[in-house]
Amino acid sequence: MKRFFLLAVLLLPGVAAHAATPPDTSAAAVPPAPRKWWRPAHLLLQTGGGLGQVAAGAGYALAKNRLETDVLFGYVPRKYAGSTLSLASLKVMYSPFRLQVAPKVQVLPLTVGAYASYTHGIANDGVRGQYPKDYYWFSVDTRVGPLLGGRVTYLAPPLAATGQPRRVSAYYELGTNDLYIASFFGNLNGGLGFGKILTLALGVKADF
Protein backbone atom coordinates (compact mmCIF):
# COMPACT_ATOMS: atom_id res chain seq x y z
CA MET A 1 0.00 0.00 0.00
CA LYS A 2 2.89 2.30 0.88
CA ARG A 3 4.08 1.89 -2.69
CA PHE A 4 0.70 2.91 -4.04
CA PHE A 5 0.86 6.19 -2.13
CA LEU A 6 4.34 6.72 -3.46
CA LEU A 7 3.03 6.27 -6.98
CA ALA A 8 0.20 8.71 -6.26
CA VAL A 9 2.71 11.24 -4.96
CA LEU A 10 4.84 10.77 -8.05
CA LEU A 11 1.81 11.27 -10.23
CA LEU A 12 0.39 14.35 -8.51
CA PRO A 13 2.91 17.02 -9.58
CA GLY A 14 2.32 16.02 -13.20
CA VAL A 15 -1.44 16.32 -12.88
CA ALA A 16 -1.11 19.62 -11.02
CA ALA A 17 1.16 20.99 -13.74
CA HIS A 18 -1.34 20.09 -16.44
CA ALA A 19 -4.20 21.56 -14.50
CA ALA A 20 -2.31 24.84 -14.18
CA THR A 21 -2.00 25.19 -17.96
CA PRO A 22 -4.69 27.50 -19.32
CA PRO A 23 -6.95 25.37 -21.51
CA ASP A 24 -7.08 27.84 -24.43
CA THR A 25 -3.34 27.59 -25.06
CA SER A 26 -3.45 23.82 -25.11
CA ALA A 27 -5.46 23.30 -28.28
CA ALA A 28 -3.13 21.90 -30.88
CA ALA A 29 -3.35 24.34 -33.75
CA VAL A 30 -0.61 22.48 -35.56
CA PRO A 31 -0.99 18.71 -36.13
CA PRO A 32 1.35 16.60 -33.98
CA ALA A 33 4.79 16.15 -35.43
CA PRO A 34 5.31 12.64 -36.87
CA ARG A 35 6.95 10.28 -34.41
CA LYS A 36 9.92 8.11 -34.93
CA TRP A 37 8.63 4.53 -35.33
CA TRP A 38 10.59 3.28 -32.36
CA ARG A 39 9.43 5.94 -29.96
CA PRO A 40 7.29 4.38 -27.20
CA ALA A 41 3.77 5.68 -26.76
CA HIS A 42 3.93 5.55 -22.99
CA LEU A 43 6.00 5.04 -19.88
CA LEU A 44 4.68 3.15 -16.88
CA LEU A 45 5.43 2.39 -13.27
CA GLN A 46 3.70 -0.34 -11.28
CA THR A 47 3.87 -2.40 -8.13
CA GLY A 48 2.81 -6.03 -7.61
CA GLY A 49 1.28 -8.39 -10.10
CA GLY A 50 4.25 -10.71 -9.55
CA LEU A 51 6.38 -8.42 -11.73
CA GLY A 52 8.31 -6.59 -9.00
CA GLN A 53 7.95 -4.47 -5.92
CA VAL A 54 8.63 -1.70 -8.40
CA ALA A 55 8.51 -2.24 -12.15
CA ALA A 56 9.12 0.47 -14.70
CA GLY A 57 8.67 0.16 -18.42
CA ALA A 58 7.62 1.52 -21.75
CA GLY A 59 5.15 0.40 -24.35
CA TYR A 60 3.42 0.86 -27.66
CA ALA A 61 -0.22 1.37 -28.54
CA LEU A 62 -1.89 -0.08 -31.62
CA ALA A 63 -5.40 -0.33 -33.04
CA LYS A 64 -6.48 3.17 -31.94
CA ASN A 65 -4.93 2.69 -28.49
CA ARG A 66 -7.05 -0.38 -27.83
CA LEU A 67 -4.15 -2.79 -28.02
CA GLU A 68 -1.04 -2.13 -26.00
CA THR A 69 2.17 -3.97 -25.47
CA ASP A 70 4.46 -3.05 -22.60
CA VAL A 71 7.93 -4.11 -21.55
CA LEU A 72 8.71 -3.86 -17.84
CA PHE A 73 11.78 -4.23 -15.68
CA GLY A 74 11.02 -5.05 -12.07
CA TYR A 75 12.92 -5.37 -8.85
CA VAL A 76 12.30 -7.28 -5.63
CA PRO A 77 14.61 -6.66 -2.64
CA ARG A 78 16.24 -9.60 -0.95
CA LYS A 79 14.31 -9.17 2.29
CA TYR A 80 11.04 -10.07 0.57
CA ALA A 81 12.18 -13.06 -1.47
CA GLY A 82 15.41 -14.38 0.07
CA SER A 83 17.50 -13.16 -2.87
CA THR A 84 17.45 -9.98 -4.92
CA LEU A 85 15.30 -10.54 -7.99
CA SER A 86 15.25 -8.65 -11.26
CA LEU A 87 12.39 -9.35 -13.60
CA ALA A 88 11.89 -8.69 -17.29
CA SER A 89 8.28 -8.88 -18.40
CA LEU A 90 6.18 -8.46 -21.50
CA LYS A 91 2.49 -7.59 -21.30
CA VAL A 92 -0.09 -7.52 -24.08
CA MET A 93 -3.43 -5.87 -23.25
CA TYR A 94 -6.66 -5.20 -25.07
CA SER A 95 -9.11 -2.53 -23.84
CA PRO A 96 -12.20 -2.57 -26.09
CA PHE A 97 -14.28 0.10 -24.32
CA ARG A 98 -13.67 3.74 -23.50
CA LEU A 99 -16.15 5.76 -21.45
CA GLN A 100 -15.94 9.55 -21.41
CA VAL A 101 -17.05 10.27 -17.84
CA ALA A 102 -15.97 13.93 -17.77
CA PRO A 103 -14.52 16.31 -20.37
CA LYS A 104 -11.01 15.33 -19.49
CA VAL A 105 -11.55 11.93 -17.85
CA GLN A 106 -11.95 8.57 -19.54
CA VAL A 107 -12.59 5.21 -17.92
CA LEU A 108 -11.43 2.01 -19.55
CA PRO A 109 -13.61 -0.43 -17.64
CA LEU A 110 -12.09 -3.60 -19.04
CA THR A 111 -8.60 -4.58 -19.97
CA VAL A 112 -7.85 -8.20 -20.77
CA GLY A 113 -4.37 -9.41 -21.43
CA ALA A 114 -1.55 -11.76 -20.71
CA TYR A 115 2.02 -11.51 -19.53
CA ALA A 116 5.22 -13.49 -19.54
CA SER A 117 8.04 -12.78 -17.12
CA TYR A 118 11.57 -13.95 -16.65
CA THR A 119 13.18 -13.69 -13.21
CA HIS A 120 16.90 -13.34 -12.75
CA GLY A 121 18.47 -14.00 -9.35
CA ILE A 122 16.42 -17.02 -8.20
CA ALA A 123 18.44 -18.80 -5.50
CA ASN A 124 18.01 -22.38 -6.75
CA ASP A 125 16.94 -22.52 -10.38
CA GLY A 126 19.14 -25.49 -11.18
CA VAL A 127 22.53 -25.83 -12.79
CA ARG A 128 23.46 -28.08 -15.68
CA GLY A 129 23.30 -31.70 -14.61
CA GLN A 130 21.57 -31.01 -11.30
CA TYR A 131 18.29 -32.61 -12.34
CA PRO A 132 17.43 -35.48 -14.67
CA LYS A 133 15.35 -34.42 -17.68
CA ASP A 134 11.78 -33.41 -16.75
CA TYR A 135 12.46 -33.80 -13.03
CA TYR A 136 10.26 -30.76 -12.48
CA TRP A 137 7.63 -30.11 -15.14
CA PHE A 138 7.56 -26.37 -14.55
CA SER A 139 10.04 -23.57 -15.15
CA VAL A 140 11.42 -21.87 -12.06
CA ASP A 141 12.37 -18.62 -13.82
CA THR A 142 9.64 -18.10 -16.41
CA ARG A 143 6.04 -17.34 -15.55
CA VAL A 144 3.05 -16.68 -17.78
CA GLY A 145 -0.43 -15.64 -16.80
CA PRO A 146 -3.63 -13.81 -17.69
CA LEU A 147 -4.56 -10.26 -16.65
CA LEU A 148 -7.87 -8.50 -16.12
CA GLY A 149 -8.03 -4.86 -15.16
CA GLY A 150 -9.31 -1.36 -15.59
CA ARG A 151 -8.08 2.17 -15.85
CA VAL A 152 -8.91 5.82 -15.26
CA THR A 153 -7.31 8.26 -17.69
CA TYR A 154 -6.85 12.00 -17.35
CA LEU A 155 -6.53 13.72 -20.72
CA ALA A 156 -3.78 16.24 -20.26
CA PRO A 157 -3.30 19.15 -22.64
CA PRO A 158 -1.00 18.31 -25.56
CA LEU A 159 2.64 19.25 -25.40
CA ALA A 160 2.89 22.82 -26.60
CA ALA A 161 6.15 22.19 -28.45
CA THR A 162 5.12 19.16 -30.48
CA GLY A 163 1.34 19.04 -30.28
CA GLN A 164 1.52 15.42 -29.08
CA PRO A 165 -1.51 14.45 -27.01
CA ARG A 166 -0.79 13.40 -23.43
CA ARG A 167 -2.64 11.17 -21.03
CA VAL A 168 -2.01 10.11 -17.47
CA SER A 169 -3.70 6.90 -16.30
CA ALA A 170 -3.95 4.95 -13.08
CA TYR A 171 -4.66 1.25 -13.51
CA TYR A 172 -5.22 -1.93 -11.60
CA GLU A 173 -4.77 -5.47 -12.83
CA LEU A 174 -5.87 -8.74 -11.31
CA GLY A 175 -3.71 -11.59 -12.47
CA THR A 176 -2.39 -15.02 -11.65
CA ASN A 177 0.27 -17.33 -13.05
CA ASP A 178 0.66 -20.79 -14.57
CA LEU A 179 1.62 -22.41 -11.23
CA TYR A 180 -1.34 -20.98 -9.35
CA ILE A 181 -3.65 -21.97 -12.22
CA ALA A 182 -2.30 -25.53 -12.11
CA SER A 183 -2.94 -25.56 -8.36
CA PHE A 184 -6.48 -24.29 -8.86
CA PHE A 185 -7.44 -26.80 -11.55
CA GLY A 186 -6.08 -29.68 -9.50
CA ASN A 187 -8.62 -28.89 -6.78
CA LEU A 188 -12.02 -28.44 -8.34
CA ASN A 189 -13.87 -29.74 -5.27
CA GLY A 190 -13.33 -26.38 -3.61
CA GLY A 191 -10.00 -27.12 -1.95
CA LEU A 192 -8.50 -23.92 -3.35
CA GLY A 193 -10.77 -20.90 -3.77
CA PHE A 194 -10.33 -18.90 -6.98
CA GLY A 195 -9.73 -15.70 -5.00
CA LYS A 196 -6.66 -17.27 -3.39
CA ILE A 197 -4.78 -17.49 -6.67
CA LEU A 198 -5.25 -13.83 -7.62
CA THR A 199 -2.58 -11.17 -7.52
CA LEU A 200 -3.04 -7.41 -7.77
CA ALA A 201 -0.97 -4.84 -9.62
CA LEU A 202 -1.40 -1.08 -9.28
CA GLY A 203 0.27 1.31 -11.63
CA VAL A 204 0.41 4.59 -13.48
CA LYS A 205 0.96 5.08 -17.16
CA ALA A 206 1.84 8.29 -18.98
CA ASP A 207 1.17 8.57 -22.72
CA PHE A 208 3.05 11.43 -24.31
Add this chain to the structure above:
Amino acid sequence: MCLSATLRRWFRLVPVVALLGLAGCDMLEFSPSDHRVPEEFTRLTEKNLAKLQARPLAAGDTLRFVFTGDSQKFYDEAEELVKSVNQQPGISFLFVAGDVSDFGLARELRWVDEKLRRLKVPYLTVVGNHDLVGNGREAYQHVYGPLNYSFVYGDTKFVLIDTNSREYNFNHKVPDINWLQTQLATLDGARRQVVMAHVPPDDGDFDSTLEIPYAQALGTAPNVVLGLSGHNHSFRIGEYYDDGVTYINSDAFSEHSYVVVTMWGDRQFRIKRVRF
Protein backbone atom coordinates in the same frame (compact mmCIF):
# COMPACT_ATOMS: atom_id res chain seq x y z
CA MET B 1 -21.05 23.17 7.07
CA CYS B 2 -21.15 21.79 3.57
CA LEU B 3 -17.51 20.80 3.87
CA SER B 4 -17.99 18.98 7.16
CA ALA B 5 -20.98 17.08 5.70
CA THR B 6 -18.87 16.07 2.73
CA LEU B 7 -16.04 15.05 5.02
CA ARG B 8 -18.39 12.98 7.14
CA ARG B 9 -19.70 11.26 4.03
CA TRP B 10 -16.17 10.44 2.93
CA PHE B 11 -15.25 9.20 6.40
CA ARG B 12 -17.96 6.56 6.08
CA LEU B 13 -15.85 5.06 3.33
CA VAL B 14 -12.83 4.64 5.63
CA PRO B 15 -13.63 1.07 6.78
CA VAL B 16 -14.39 0.02 3.20
CA VAL B 17 -11.17 1.51 1.91
CA ALA B 18 -9.25 -0.02 4.83
CA LEU B 19 -10.70 -3.45 4.05
CA LEU B 20 -9.91 -3.13 0.36
CA GLY B 21 -6.46 -1.91 1.33
CA LEU B 22 -5.82 -4.94 3.54
CA ALA B 23 -7.05 -7.39 0.91
CA GLY B 24 -5.05 -5.47 -1.67
CA CYS B 25 -1.84 -5.58 0.36
CA ASP B 26 -2.20 -9.32 0.63
CA MET B 27 -2.64 -9.58 -3.13
CA LEU B 28 0.09 -7.11 -4.10
CA GLU B 29 2.57 -9.88 -4.79
CA PHE B 30 6.01 -8.70 -5.89
CA SER B 31 6.93 -12.11 -7.30
CA PRO B 32 5.68 -15.66 -6.71
CA SER B 33 8.93 -15.98 -4.69
CA ASP B 34 7.82 -13.05 -2.52
CA HIS B 35 7.45 -14.73 0.87
CA ARG B 36 5.71 -12.00 2.81
CA VAL B 37 2.77 -13.55 4.65
CA PRO B 38 0.74 -12.35 7.65
CA GLU B 39 2.42 -13.04 11.00
CA GLU B 40 0.01 -15.90 11.75
CA PHE B 41 1.64 -17.88 8.91
CA THR B 42 5.22 -17.48 10.15
CA ARG B 43 7.35 -19.56 12.57
CA LEU B 44 4.79 -22.37 12.34
CA THR B 45 7.20 -25.07 13.54
CA GLU B 46 7.92 -23.13 16.73
CA LYS B 47 4.23 -22.37 17.26
CA ASN B 48 3.11 -25.94 16.60
CA LEU B 49 5.80 -27.35 18.92
CA ALA B 50 4.54 -24.99 21.65
CA LYS B 51 1.00 -26.31 21.08
CA LEU B 52 2.29 -29.89 21.30
CA GLN B 53 4.25 -29.26 24.51
CA ALA B 54 1.16 -27.62 26.02
CA ARG B 55 -0.37 -31.12 26.06
CA PRO B 56 2.46 -33.17 27.54
CA LEU B 57 2.55 -36.94 27.45
CA ALA B 58 3.37 -38.56 30.80
CA ALA B 59 6.48 -40.73 31.02
CA GLY B 60 5.59 -44.33 30.19
CA ASP B 61 2.49 -43.37 28.20
CA THR B 62 1.98 -44.86 24.75
CA LEU B 63 2.66 -42.36 21.95
CA ARG B 64 0.49 -42.25 18.85
CA PHE B 65 0.93 -39.96 15.86
CA VAL B 66 -0.09 -39.75 12.21
CA PHE B 67 2.60 -39.85 9.56
CA THR B 68 2.08 -38.88 5.93
CA GLY B 69 4.02 -37.22 3.16
CA ASP B 70 3.91 -34.83 0.25
CA SER B 71 0.91 -32.55 0.67
CA GLN B 72 2.03 -30.67 -2.48
CA LYS B 73 -0.84 -29.15 -4.43
CA PHE B 74 -3.48 -31.59 -3.17
CA TYR B 75 -5.78 -29.19 -1.33
CA ASP B 76 -8.99 -31.17 -1.91
CA GLU B 77 -7.24 -34.24 -0.49
CA ALA B 78 -5.91 -32.17 2.43
CA GLU B 79 -9.49 -31.37 3.46
CA GLU B 80 -10.42 -35.05 3.36
CA LEU B 81 -7.29 -35.98 5.29
CA VAL B 82 -8.07 -33.46 8.02
CA LYS B 83 -11.61 -34.86 8.39
CA SER B 84 -10.23 -38.38 8.68
CA VAL B 85 -7.36 -37.59 11.05
CA ASN B 86 -9.70 -35.61 13.31
CA GLN B 87 -11.53 -38.90 13.96
CA GLN B 88 -8.40 -40.76 15.07
CA PRO B 89 -8.49 -41.26 18.84
CA GLY B 90 -5.49 -40.59 21.06
CA ILE B 91 -3.10 -39.05 18.54
CA SER B 92 -0.64 -36.36 19.61
CA PHE B 93 0.35 -34.78 16.28
CA LEU B 94 0.55 -35.21 12.52
CA PHE B 95 3.85 -35.31 10.69
CA VAL B 96 4.18 -34.31 7.01
CA ALA B 97 7.36 -35.87 5.61
CA GLY B 98 8.26 -32.98 3.28
CA ASP B 99 7.11 -31.57 -0.05
CA VAL B 100 4.64 -29.42 1.80
CA SER B 101 4.54 -27.27 -1.34
CA ASP B 102 4.75 -28.16 -5.02
CA PHE B 103 6.68 -25.15 -6.37
CA GLY B 104 8.52 -23.86 -3.28
CA LEU B 105 6.22 -20.83 -3.00
CA ALA B 106 5.10 -19.17 0.24
CA ARG B 107 1.51 -18.91 -0.97
CA GLU B 108 1.37 -22.69 -1.25
CA LEU B 109 2.72 -23.15 2.28
CA ARG B 110 0.02 -20.79 3.45
CA TRP B 111 -2.69 -22.71 1.54
CA VAL B 112 -1.51 -25.98 3.14
CA ASP B 113 -1.47 -24.42 6.59
CA GLU B 114 -5.00 -23.09 6.08
CA LYS B 115 -6.07 -26.74 5.72
CA LEU B 116 -3.87 -28.38 8.35
CA ARG B 117 -4.56 -25.78 11.04
CA ARG B 118 -8.06 -27.29 11.18
CA LEU B 119 -6.59 -30.46 12.66
CA LYS B 120 -7.46 -31.04 16.30
CA VAL B 121 -3.77 -31.79 16.91
CA PRO B 122 -0.70 -29.75 15.93
CA TYR B 123 1.27 -30.76 12.86
CA LEU B 124 4.99 -30.71 12.11
CA THR B 125 6.89 -30.78 8.84
CA VAL B 126 10.32 -31.49 7.48
CA VAL B 127 11.59 -29.77 4.35
CA GLY B 128 11.20 -31.63 1.02
CA ASN B 129 12.87 -31.17 -2.37
CA HIS B 130 9.87 -29.31 -3.81
CA ASP B 131 10.10 -26.90 -0.87
CA LEU B 132 13.67 -26.04 -1.91
CA VAL B 133 12.99 -25.21 -5.55
CA GLY B 134 13.59 -21.59 -6.57
CA ASN B 135 13.56 -19.45 -3.46
CA GLY B 136 11.64 -22.10 -1.55
CA ARG B 137 14.31 -22.53 1.09
CA GLU B 138 13.79 -18.93 2.26
CA ALA B 139 10.01 -19.29 2.03
CA TYR B 140 10.05 -22.52 4.08
CA GLN B 141 12.30 -21.00 6.73
CA HIS B 142 10.10 -17.92 6.93
CA VAL B 143 6.80 -19.81 7.14
CA TYR B 144 7.85 -22.96 9.06
CA GLY B 145 11.34 -22.53 10.47
CA PRO B 146 14.62 -24.46 10.63
CA LEU B 147 15.46 -27.13 8.03
CA ASN B 148 17.05 -29.33 10.72
CA TYR B 149 15.56 -29.50 14.22
CA SER B 150 14.81 -31.86 17.06
CA PHE B 151 12.47 -32.09 20.02
CA VAL B 152 11.51 -34.45 22.82
CA TYR B 153 7.89 -35.41 23.39
CA GLY B 154 7.00 -37.89 26.09
CA ASP B 155 9.53 -40.72 25.91
CA THR B 156 10.57 -40.03 22.32
CA LYS B 157 13.22 -37.79 20.83
CA PHE B 158 12.45 -36.74 17.27
CA VAL B 159 15.23 -35.62 14.93
CA LEU B 160 14.11 -33.94 11.68
CA ILE B 161 16.67 -33.45 8.95
CA ASP B 162 16.94 -32.06 5.42
CA THR B 163 17.98 -34.99 3.18
CA ASN B 164 17.25 -33.32 -0.18
CA SER B 165 20.81 -33.65 -1.51
CA ARG B 166 19.87 -33.04 -5.16
CA GLU B 167 18.56 -29.55 -4.38
CA TYR B 168 22.09 -28.66 -3.25
CA ASN B 169 23.49 -30.32 -6.37
CA PHE B 170 25.06 -33.08 -4.23
CA ASN B 171 27.51 -30.80 -2.42
CA HIS B 172 28.15 -33.57 0.14
CA LYS B 173 26.94 -31.31 2.95
CA VAL B 174 23.28 -32.39 2.89
CA PRO B 175 22.21 -34.28 4.92
CA ASP B 176 24.42 -32.77 7.63
CA ILE B 177 25.83 -35.98 9.13
CA ASN B 178 27.72 -34.15 11.90
CA TRP B 179 24.57 -32.41 13.05
CA LEU B 180 22.67 -35.72 12.90
CA GLN B 181 25.32 -37.55 14.97
CA THR B 182 25.36 -34.77 17.56
CA GLN B 183 21.57 -34.81 17.84
CA LEU B 184 21.36 -38.60 18.09
CA ALA B 185 24.21 -38.86 20.62
CA THR B 186 22.02 -37.95 23.58
CA LEU B 187 18.49 -39.01 24.37
CA ASP B 188 17.76 -35.82 26.37
CA GLY B 189 15.66 -37.79 28.85
CA ALA B 190 13.79 -39.81 26.21
CA ARG B 191 13.78 -43.63 25.93
CA ARG B 192 13.82 -43.95 22.15
CA GLN B 193 14.53 -41.91 19.04
CA VAL B 194 12.80 -41.38 15.69
CA VAL B 195 14.44 -39.75 12.65
CA MET B 196 12.18 -37.93 10.18
CA ALA B 197 13.25 -36.83 6.70
CA HIS B 198 11.91 -36.40 3.19
CA VAL B 199 14.17 -38.39 0.84
CA PRO B 200 14.94 -41.94 2.05
CA PRO B 201 18.67 -42.79 2.19
CA ASP B 202 18.66 -45.36 -0.64
CA ASP B 203 17.01 -42.96 -3.10
CA GLY B 204 18.70 -41.44 -6.15
CA ASP B 205 18.01 -37.95 -4.80
CA PHE B 206 19.97 -38.72 -1.61
CA ASP B 207 23.74 -38.12 -1.77
CA SER B 208 25.03 -41.69 -2.34
CA THR B 209 28.33 -40.87 -0.59
CA LEU B 210 26.34 -40.07 2.56
CA GLU B 211 23.94 -43.04 2.49
CA ILE B 212 26.08 -45.34 4.64
CA PRO B 213 27.21 -42.60 7.06
CA TYR B 214 23.53 -41.68 7.48
CA ALA B 215 22.45 -45.27 8.10
CA GLN B 216 25.37 -45.74 10.51
CA ALA B 217 24.43 -42.59 12.40
CA LEU B 218 20.98 -44.07 12.97
CA GLY B 219 22.20 -47.63 13.52
CA THR B 220 24.87 -46.80 16.12
CA ALA B 221 23.03 -44.11 18.10
CA PRO B 222 21.20 -45.02 21.31
CA ASN B 223 17.87 -46.65 20.60
CA VAL B 224 16.85 -45.24 17.22
CA VAL B 225 13.68 -47.20 16.43
CA LEU B 226 12.31 -45.64 13.24
CA GLY B 227 13.59 -43.77 10.17
CA LEU B 228 10.62 -42.10 8.48
CA SER B 229 10.49 -40.57 5.01
CA GLY B 230 8.19 -39.57 2.13
CA HIS B 231 9.13 -38.48 -1.40
CA ASN B 232 8.09 -41.62 -3.31
CA HIS B 233 4.35 -41.41 -2.69
CA SER B 234 4.28 -45.10 -1.81
CA PHE B 235 4.27 -47.06 1.41
CA ARG B 236 7.26 -49.24 2.21
CA ILE B 237 8.59 -50.74 5.42
CA GLY B 238 11.79 -52.66 6.09
CA GLU B 239 14.94 -53.02 8.13
CA TYR B 240 17.18 -52.18 5.18
CA TYR B 241 20.57 -51.93 6.90
CA ASP B 242 20.23 -54.91 9.31
CA ASP B 243 20.87 -52.69 12.28
CA GLY B 244 17.56 -52.77 14.10
CA VAL B 245 16.31 -49.51 12.61
CA THR B 246 13.01 -49.85 10.76
CA TYR B 247 12.63 -47.51 7.78
CA ILE B 248 9.11 -46.54 6.78
CA ASN B 249 8.15 -44.55 3.72
CA SER B 250 4.70 -43.02 3.72
CA ASP B 251 2.05 -42.61 1.08
CA ALA B 252 1.26 -39.07 -0.02
CA PHE B 253 -1.87 -36.92 0.21
CA SER B 254 -2.49 -37.84 -3.44
CA GLU B 255 -2.73 -41.56 -2.51
CA HIS B 256 -5.53 -40.91 0.02
CA SER B 257 -3.65 -42.80 2.66
CA TYR B 258 -1.71 -42.15 5.85
CA VAL B 259 -0.02 -44.14 8.58
CA VAL B 260 -0.83 -44.21 12.30
CA VAL B 261 2.27 -44.99 14.36
CA THR B 262 1.89 -46.25 17.93
CA MET B 263 5.02 -46.54 20.11
CA TRP B 264 5.49 -47.93 23.60
CA GLY B 265 8.13 -49.60 25.77
CA ASP B 266 11.73 -49.29 24.61
CA ARG B 267 11.37 -50.37 20.97
CA GLN B 268 7.80 -51.55 20.47
CA PHE B 269 5.71 -50.00 17.73
CA ARG B 270 2.68 -50.74 15.61
CA ILE B 271 1.87 -49.38 12.15
CA LYS B 272 -1.65 -48.99 10.81
CA ARG B 273 -2.37 -47.72 7.29
CA VAL B 274 -5.57 -45.72 6.99
CA ARG B 275 -7.39 -44.91 3.72
CA PHE B 276 -9.39 -41.71 3.53
